[in-house]
Amino acid sequence: MVTLEQVFTHPITQKYLKRSGVAHAIAVAEYAYIFAKRFDVNPDLATKAALLHDVGHYTWYSDGEWDYDLYRENDIHAIKGASRAHKLLIRIGEDRHAAKEIAIAILLHTDSYLPKGELELNPLQRVVAMADEADEENGGNHHYKKIDETTALERIRALDMLVAKEVNEKSK
Numbered sequence: 001m002v003t004l005e006q007v008f009t010h011p012i013t014q015k016y017l018k019r020s021g022v023a024h025a026i027a028v029a030e031y032a033y034i035f036a037k038r039f040d041v042n043p044d045l046a047t048k049a050a051l052l053h054d055v056g057h058y059t060w061y062s063d064g065e066w067d068y069d070l071y072r073e074n075d076i077h078a079i080k081g082a083s084r085a086h087k088l089l090i091r092i093g094e095d096r097h098a099a100k101e102i103a104i105a106i107l108l109h110t111d112s113y114l115p116k117g118e119l120e121l122n123p124l125q126r127v128v129a130m131a132d133e134a135d136e137e138n139g140g141n142h143h144y145k146k147i148d149e150t151t152a153l154e155r156i157r158a159l160d161m162l163v164a165k166e167v168n169e170k171s172k
């Protein structure tokens with residue numbers, strides 16, 4: 001099984017998570033684990049999708065500040081992220097079916113770029129969207145939270161162990 005640590009430490013993940021916030025990505029992965037258990041969703045898929053959900057972010061800066069209007073008008077980070085995450089997962093040996101499920105959950109984690117109307121999310125997609133919302137702060141502040149590298153890796157490893165335990169129990 002491809003681990004969260006493998007996903008997290010990959011240079012592509014590191015590059016793009018530095019844009020959108022490592023601390024946010026990890027917190028969302030942790031929430032996704034909790035919600036996955038609550039709603040009987042595969043925690044392996046949920047935590048990977050959550051960890052990678054914002055890898056599609058572009059930096060919408062003007063004068064050194066995040067420009068929310070520019071972002072709202074032009075952003076397609078969920079589309080970019082879905083595709084980026086899929087490419088990365090396949091490259092590190094993720095199962096094709098899992099990679100597709102994860103990519104679609106990333107594609108649908110926000111509806112801010114979609115035409116108005118209710119989307120019917122499946123349980124995995126709902127868990128990832130809820131986890132993202134759970135870590136949201138006003139003014140997009142969740143993207144700027146700081147975390148040191150050691151703590152980040154420790155939390156990823158702890159999550160890997162929880163997921164592995166859960167997946168093993170399910171397959172008994």
Ligand SMILES: [Fe+2]
Binds near residue numbers: 053077110132
């Ligand atoms: Fe997002």
Ligand SMILES: [Fe+2]
Binds near residue numbers: 024053054132
């Ligand atoms: Fe997010």
